[in-house]
Amino acid sequence: MRTIFKFVVSLVNIAMTSILIRNGFIVTMNDERKVYKRGNLYIEDDRIVSVGEQVDVSSPEYVIDAEHKIVLPGFVNTHAHLQQYFRGVYELIGDFYKVNLPLEMYRRPEDMDWLGQSSCAELIYGGCTTTTILYTYPEGFARAVERAGNRVILGADIEEVNLDRLSEGVYEYLPEKGEEAFKRAVDLYMRWHNRAGGRIKVIMAPKAPDLVRPETYLRCKEFAEEKGLRMTTHLSQSRREVQQVKKLYGKTPPKHLFDLGVMDDKLTGAHCTYITEGDLQLIKETGMGILHCRAVTNPLxxxxxxxxxxxxxxxxxxxxxxxxxxxxxYAADVQERLGLHRFRRPTFYELLELATRKGAEVMGIADEVGSIEPGKKADVIIVDMMNPYLTPTMNPLTSLVFYGSSSNIETVIVDGRILKMNGKLTTIDLKSALLKAQRRVEEIINRFFEDHPDQRRLWEKRKLG
Ligand SMILES: [Zn+2]
Incomplete structure (x- = not known):
């Protein structure tokens, strides 16, 4: 009872309309790369009003003392899925075609009623104030976002192959599956684009050139153009994708999309691990963006x-x-030590820039988020440096990137609303959300194992070893 009371009190507390953050190490990520070593930031409603060494404020409703803290724009995570149910399984029996893709068939529209809050909790906890999420049934997640307060770009995954047969290496295209997926994407747009005070935006998301037929890419492009939406896709992610596209069209995946007319500055491609020099030129010419994920040996x-x-x-x-x-x-260091280093190591600042401002630019939302500047949305995170992992240091930013963790992110603000305060989430009852998610994940994985006893045996064996 006491816990419930405290939770209700915290929900009331977050509904403030003006916030002053004072005496913080403010990294604006603006054009001039301006850093205020001891700066102030004033927020009114959902917008940043002023930032600097001195700001004029009469009587803010809430004051955050940011002494020994780094103040940054919130992270813009440009490519993510909702796949918590893979944890504890995929690490042990990780096969993209035998486990990852087939498991996607075990998604149900109602899963997000169970997993939505824990998904939002993870994003907010780690300072992802904006995240692009691609999921087969995103409706339930949109409802969770509406309540949790984070910002998302949401895409209903469109793919049209028989995933069971794909696990055996056979591509069987199912136009009716594509039709259903396209309809879900259109529904998502109708019901959720610019909803939740503009925190939810919709993107068209044909999954990958080997999983989506050309006519469906064109249909997505046409709809995106008509509605002023952007598009995102996986691109040259696997050797199998490259081989299949070559077999069907005699081209690389990027050349295929270029010739179709869907590659432009409104398109982003995730991974691009197997692109050629020629592909890279097409990408550069058209202004397409690349979403760099965990293939850290790629030439970032x-x-x-x-x-x-x-x-x-x-x-x-x-x-x-x-x-x-x-x-x-780490990847750049290992390559260098092994004498494989072909490209320079990104700087700490560049990585932070990619995680904030550049991420906003590539997703076409930099006029609203990605940097701390007057007029922009108040999406801000505050990192507490007062812990033995980060202090002492001669450079807070290198400490943050090299040694920081999500638990050091003390405060997360989205749209001028505090979603994490003193390390605790304010809009989500974390324990309840996690326990609920755990129950549903066990159900999903058990259903998968019932149909794939060979994978269960492999998992049982490896989880002990
Ligand atoms: Zn992906």
């Missing part, structure tokens, strides 16, 4: 130095942008 800095718009995406099983940034540094 080469893409950046060519002027290709790039964002970072956590992709699948957990959504920690600090961890993703760190993986990129």
């Amino acid at each position: 800095t080469k893409w950046m130095d060519l002027g290709i718009p790039v964002g970072l995406g956590t992709d699948d099983y957990f959504h920690d942008m600090l961890q993703l940034m760190r993986q990129n540094i």
